[in-house]
Amino acid sequence: MYVDQATHEQLQKWHQELSIQHDAFKANGLNLDLTRGKPSTSQLDLANMLDGALDGNYIADDGTDTRNYGGLLGLEGMRALAAEILGVNPKEVLVGGNSSLTLMYFNIFFAWQFGPNGLDSSGKSSAWKDEGTVKFLCPVPGYDRHFSICEEFGIEMINVAMDDNGPDMDQVESLIANEPSIKGIWCVPKYSNPTGCIYSEDTIERLAKLGNIASPNFRVFYDNAYAVHDLTEPAPELPNIMEYCRKHGTESSVLQFTSTSKVTFAGAGVAFMASSETNINTFKKHLGIASIGPDKVNQLRHLKVIKNLADLKSHMKKHAELLRPRFSCVLEHLKENFFESDLAEWNSPEGGYFISFDTRPGLASEVIRLSAEAGVKLTPAGATYPYGKDPEDKNIRLAPSFPSVEDINAAMAIFCNSVKLASVQQKLAE
């Protein structure tokens, strides 16, 4: 369907057919949901062996009685596992509670209150809160919860364009060089949420070098949430940012994060942060005021079932088997309906949790409204942009992990019809 080339009569005919179909969907009264970027029940079931894995033995290999207080940095075994995932030394890892998002939030909170480098020897801080305006670069479309953290602190967000290689690094470098108030950038380097892109080697090296052009209070928030969430084989490898940081002497400028939320249990996983030892110790000092120690019993039971990176990768293959048919279902609908059209663009990710879909400009809200009317809930328009404002009102994040393939199939039929109907309506109104 090419609306730009269609005659008025053709558009009217399509409009009539699509409206009849839309009304039929409405009459079916379905209640489907494509918003939830969370693991399905069968994915969670893959980790049920966590239950009882300790069998009464709570002592870790390093001698820690995991039931007791302490161990703010995490069990040695868990730090070693995270170091393998993130490509750092175990000493450069802190193992947190169940949420990497909380670690990101705390990093911003501590930087805001005390400065990202903590207090210097004379007790002076470089707290972000004392700097007047604080700005963050936000590659878009991106992850709404990153943006919510910035909003909570009143941190001004600047949109940065993304392409298949990651953020537009020319734009990033020139903004940072000219605006000392920019204190951070959000990055999801592998299977980016939602575009699915994998940052290129050049982008990663340039991110590692930002520490040399930015102020010492600047941090790259490198959220590698989908580090091992591959759908294809062989899985693409993400170049190691820490190696580039070592090459350029910027180890403290990058904060890496990941977690087992979408590996084991989303609500009872283990989260990790990696950076220079200096940063880890500064963070630990502040964290030690808020907590006496994390849930090490959970860390130990994770280590019992996932001992190393090889175990983790083979576990993730089972996730891929469950996720692949769901992604394929969405992609087949999109190909069938829009491959030969001027209505849409989308990505075919090799991993992660999302498919990013662009309508013709100005139509995302209307497509979402029409889909809801016909029984399919979609992520709100604008959610993938700072302040919930998609300047072109065109991006929609599709999240196929949670519903069954049958439900995705039904939801996609409604979604595709809504896209067509909204596009024809817009064209007719021109």
Ligand SMILES: Cc1ncc(COP(=O)(O)O)c(C=O)c1O
């Ligand atoms: C990019 C990204 N980061 C972080 C998270 C949340 O991670 P956690 O469960 O470890 O807090 C998500 C969850 O959807 C995500 O997509």
